[in-house]
Amino acid sequence: MNKLKTIFILSILFLSVNILFAQKQKDLRINELFLNNVDNLADEYGRHVPWVEIFNSSYNNVNISECYLTNDTTGLAAGVPTSRWYRIPKGDPKTVIPQRSFLIFYLDNMPTYGVFHTNFNPMDSNSTNYVALISSNGRTLIDFFPYKSSLRTATHSYGYQFDFGNKNLDGEIENELSELKYFTPGSQNYPEPMATKSEEISKKDKYGLGLTVISMVVVFAALFLIFVILKLFARMSNKPNPRLKLHSAQKKAKKEEVKNEEKQVSPLVDNGEELAAISMALHYHLNAAHDQESEVITIETPSAHYSPWSQKHFTVKGSPKRR
Amino acid sequence: MDYLEFLKEGISQFYTYTGFANVTVGHLIMIAVGLIFIALAIIKDYEPLLLVPIGFGIIMGNIPFTDGLQIGVYESGSVLNYLYFGVLQGIYPPLIFLGIGAMTDFSALISNPKLILIGAAAQFGIFAAYMLALVFGFSPMEAGAIGIIGGADGPTAIFLASKLAPSMLGAIAISAYSYMALVPVIQPPVMRILTNKKERVIKMRPPRVVSHREKVLFPILCILLTAFIVPSGLALLGMLFFGNLLKESSVTRRLANTASGPLIDIVTILIGLTVGASTQATTFLTVDSILVFGLGALSFIFATFGGVVFVKFLNLFLKEGNKINPLIGNAGVSAVPDSARVSHIEGLKYDKTNYLLMHAMGPNVAGVIGSAVAAGILLSFLY
Structure with missing residues (x-):
């Protein structure tokens, strides 16, 4: 029984840790994509290459390392990565995306250039028209980001107008992809200041x-x-102990007993005066039972002077003991 | 001759650094306010643990000085600025709540649970002041920070003001603590107006004995319930109930003693002194501050009104013998134990054998929970 309990608790713990982990990675979203990068964002080598922005939509830090970025989901069902799956290396502190923050990956097919350079390029002729983010176990599709082939020549980026999961100007939750007005790599997609909570409340x-x-x-x-x-x-605290519960017959008997007692007592004590008289009588009776004391306490010195020298057992030797 | 010139220049330059050269009428007014606070605390015994540090802080904060020497509470790098950090970031109030939790006995509340609803009704003062502040043209965030004065809870007021309206923190904190000290003056007239003689002599049932198990379970269940409903109040509620668990668990006596003794004393000194020092005349003596004081007084009146009227309303549904004395309605604000003491003293005026203190402690501690919940709500709506 104890073993079963332990297994149960451990499995629950394992499951909850798993769920928690999955939930965290599930909060990641591909938020913005720009392919035809001619004079936009430059990487650390000064090159203009396609980039994708990942958004942590949660209010916790999320570690993206060991997840996969790809434009080929064929191995997803079997959980087997293909050559175009880019496993994000662990160890770089930047892979832990703070709450509500962004991370840029360069889709340049140059993984040797650093952690944030993938092993596929969507501008390649054989590329598909999507980018996908797959969890570290290789089986869960975290986000699928489809786009039209015309994006390869477009001069705008593509993504969520107000960042994924945020409210748009109509107060609706943003969940549709569209052409973006501004290029905002590494920051929110709608750079114009939105009304604060306080402003909204004062309006409504x-x-x-x-x-x-x-x-x-x-x-x-x-x-x-x-x-x-x-x-x-x-x-609960007023509930009687179940062990002390009485049977209905016992309850009845007790009730009757109480009733009888009340009947017997009620004619005896009618009012306060009688009660006072009885109390007074009892008082006298109980007092009379005691001896009369002088109620004087004195400290008297004993008449005989005490001295250990005059004590017999100090002066007389004890009788010898046979050993 | 040159040397004399140098001496003269030196003395005149030194004079520009002294307080005498920089003093303004505002500074003098604020120093007088600080002295009044200290006098009230020492002579009248009004909340001395708070008014003495605040009063002294006001004097310290209003010593005139030349800017740029890293002296003032608002000058980055100064000692006072470092100490003020705990106020600005809302660190001190939860620590005070930890101590309050470790000092509070919730038995009165546990034994008569319906009293907790009075603690909810008295929060009306917060929202009435919020509405009034909006009418006076304050922004919703400022109005929320002003409204919380009606909770009659200094740490909560500081916590919320530091988040919603840091620029008004000094005025709000001073107003909250002043009115808390003036509870025996503000509340009785409102209580008398709202009650009749018959209601004032209602005798309540003596509270039942609360078991140790109930006392231990109370903070655990309360944190689960309240924090799930208002997570934004977690810092205050969590610390309050944690402190109470330390006290009631009876196995963490040392921790409870520290929280309710040295820790709360240290934080009270720091919070009182720095809040007082934040009332520099240049930032404090404004029309807004006067409005804050006016609205603060009204919020206390509304809070008392809410509590007393709610008890009268509740009595409509209660049987004879179970009725609540409406004089304990005022104790729904969380000025512990002053407002409960006011109920008790008022009760004794009309019936010398009617001891309301233990009954009033129920809504009083419920008020602490209620104001923390209300602060959490305001924070989640406005921050």
């Missing part, structure tokens, strides 16, 4: 009544939940 709730109602409801809900829990506490 000018006098603060909405916020007040919502907040008061939430405060009451939170404290009401605690109230319910405390009520349950009270019930």
Whole structure:
């Protein structure tokens, strides 16, 4: 039984760690892609090559190392990487993408140039029209980013207008790819300042009544939940011990006993005066049972002067003991 | 002759560095305010643990000086600036909450759970002040920071103001602590207006004995419930309930003693002194600060109103014998234990055998939870 328990707990732990890990990598998105790079972003060698921007849409750091970037998903079903899968090496601190941040990869088929240079180039003649991000286990497709072949000659980049998962100007969640107005490698795709939360609220709730109602409801809900829990506490703590539960017959008998006692007592003690008289009588009776004390405490010196020299057992030798 | 000239120049140059050369009327007013705070604390015994550090901080912050010498609280690199970092980044308030948790006995609340709802009702003061601040033209973020004064909770007010309106932090903190000290003056008239003689003499049932198990489970369940609903209040709520668990678990006595003793004392000194020092006349004496003070007073009145009226409303549904004395409604604000003491003193005025202190402690500690939850809500909506 204990073994089974241990296995169960370990498997739950293993699963939760796995789920957590998968969830984290799932938050990565291919956010922007630019192929026809002539005079746009230059890599560390000063070359203008196609680039792709990865966005960590979560509020946690996500490590992208060991994931795959590719434009060939044929090996995905079997989990077998093909020669065009670029495994992102681990060890570079930049591969840990901070929350809501971006990372650029150069799609130049020059993996020897560094961690952020892939082993495929979408401008190659035999290239497919998509870029995919695959998880480190080689089986889970994290993101699939299709584009039209016309992007190879386009002078704009392609991606999510307001970054993946963000709200657009209409307040809807952004999840569609489109041509982008600006090139924004390594930063948010909509560079114009958006209204802050505070500005939005002042527009929608000018006098603060909405916020007040919502907040008061939430405060009451939170404290009401605690109230319910405390009520349950009270019930549980007042619950009699099941071992001490009485049978219905016993309960009846006890009730009758109490009733009888009440009947017997009620005619005896009618009012406070009687009670006072009884108490007074008892008081006298109990006091009378004691001896009369002088109630004087004195410290008297003993008449005979005490001295160890005058004690018999100090002066007389003890009788010898036979060994 | 040249030497005399040098001496004269030196003395006049030194004079420009002294406070006398840079003093303004604003500085003098603020120093007077600081002295009043200290006097109130020492003579009248109004919140001395807070008002003495704040009052002294006000004096320190308003000693005039020449800019650029890394002296003032707003000058990067100065000692006061380093200490003020804990206020600006919201580090001190959660540490104070840790100590409060380690000092608070939630038994009164656990024994009579319906009192917790009074703690929710009294948060009305926060949102009433928020609406009023919007009317006066403050931005929603500033209005939220001003509103939290109504929670009657200094650390929470500092925490929220440091996030939502750092420029108004000094005014908000001073206002919150001043009104907390003035709870015995602000609340009784509102309580008397809203209640009648019959209601004031309602005797409540004595609270039941709370088991050790209940006391231990309380902080654990509370953090799970409240933080799941308002994660943005985690820093305050988490520390509050953690401190309480340290106290109630009875196996971490040393930690609880540290949290409720030396730690909270150190942080109180730092927070009081630096908040006081942040009230430099140049940044503090503005029309906005006066408005903050006015709205702060109103928020306390609204909070008291919310608590008392809610008890009266609740009494409509309670049986005779279970009714709540509306004089404990004011204790829904989290000025622990001052507002509970006000309930008790007011109760004794109308019935000398009606001891409301233990009953009022229930909504009082619920107010601490309520104001932290309210701060979390404001943070998630406005930050």
